[in-house]
Amino acid sequence: MSGRPGRRRSRAPEEEHVNHERWLVSYSDMITVLMALFIVLFAISQVDQEKYIALSQSLAAGFGDGTPEVPPSQLDGGPGVLDGLVPQDRDAVAASTAGLVDADSGLGEQGSTPAPRPSVDPVLLAAAQQEAAHLAAIRETIRASLAGQGLESVVAFRIDERGLVLGLVADDVFFAPASAQLTDTARRVLDAAGPTLVALPEQIAVEGHANVLPVAGRYATNWELSADRATQVLRHLVERDGLAPGRVSAVGYGDARPVAAGMDDTSLAVNRRVDLVVLSDAPERVRELVPAVVTP
Known part of the structure; x- marks a missing residue:
């Protein structure tokens, strides 16, 4: 006697595995960005002109901007706003600005940060x-x-x-x-x-x-x-x-x-x-x- 062909039981679809560790990718990216930020902040806080120029050039090259001309910086110890004055002019301007401080800074003559002198033509x-x-x-x-x-x-x-x-x-x-x-x-x-x-x-x-x-x-x-x-x-x-x-x-x-x-x-x-x-x-x-x- 011939039996009735049996019906193939359909297999239930497997449930997709949920990746609960996907957040680690975004977290790793954020940590990497923060590390790069702190490295940049640390580097530019050092008063070293050579390091400043090297960092600027490396960042420019890394972002595909080539090697642009480095803008002048106040860290190079170059000419100040009073250059070009004769000695007596320098003395007069120094006397007029001696002891001036930012009223909000709280720094006096013994403060670690001197008050900026105004530019004098x-x-x-x-x-x-x-x-x-x-x-x-x-x-x-x-x-x-x-x-x-x-x-x-x-x-x-x-x-x-x-x-x-x-x-x-x-x-x-x-x-x-x-x-x-x-x-x-x-x-x-x-x-x-x-x-x-x-x-x-x-x-x-x-x-x-x-x-x-x-x-x-x-x-x-x-x-x-x-x-x-x-x-x-x-x-x-x-x-x-x-x-x-x-x-x-x-x-x-x-x-x-x-x-x-x-x-x-x-x-x-x-x-x-x-x-x-x-x-x-x-x-x-x-x-x-x-x-x-x-x-x-």
Whole structure:
């Protein structure tokens, strides 16, 4: 008897084996990249020009960029920003930047990282020295005129980025308290400085200032008092000393611009003042360098 051909049992498909270690490939790649990064960071942290150049060239070659020209680096100890200056210019710039530190760094003169010095254009520096010498010559001329009348001690001179400042401390020497009336000493000082100021080409600014003490009498506030004092000085220079009206201006700042802090007699006296400013007509970039190169 013939049997019925049996049906072949279909084999169940085998389940695909899951590779649970596939993450090791990505992990290995990440570790390799990190190792290369740390090697690069370590290499460039070493102040060695030869190693720096070799690393730069090898990286460029590895990435298929050929061997490009190595850019200049600050590690080579090459010329600095002050090269090209004459020795006296170097000394002037060094003196003007000595002791400067980044206020946020917390590093002082004993810090391990010196503060960077600003770049100084030799042309600008030479122009600043010339302007400082010009302002100093004006100062000495006026000082000599005052000395001839025994008044050199009642005027404070300074040279800043604006120009030459003649400080007339507004105490009893120049003005009576709470008054804008010029004293005899104030008139003598203005008459002594007047001829020099008249002969100059620069503009003259007359700036009135006051201390923080409230004023009494005819003036409502220190603004009016400081403005009136500046105006009286301007009028004397124009009406008595012949200064051209188009070259002079007057402004009152009240107590908004003190030069000394505190409530002691000295601070109150120096803040109650009138400043005569010979305004420098040099470019702003030159005027910024003047205080660093001016001679006492």
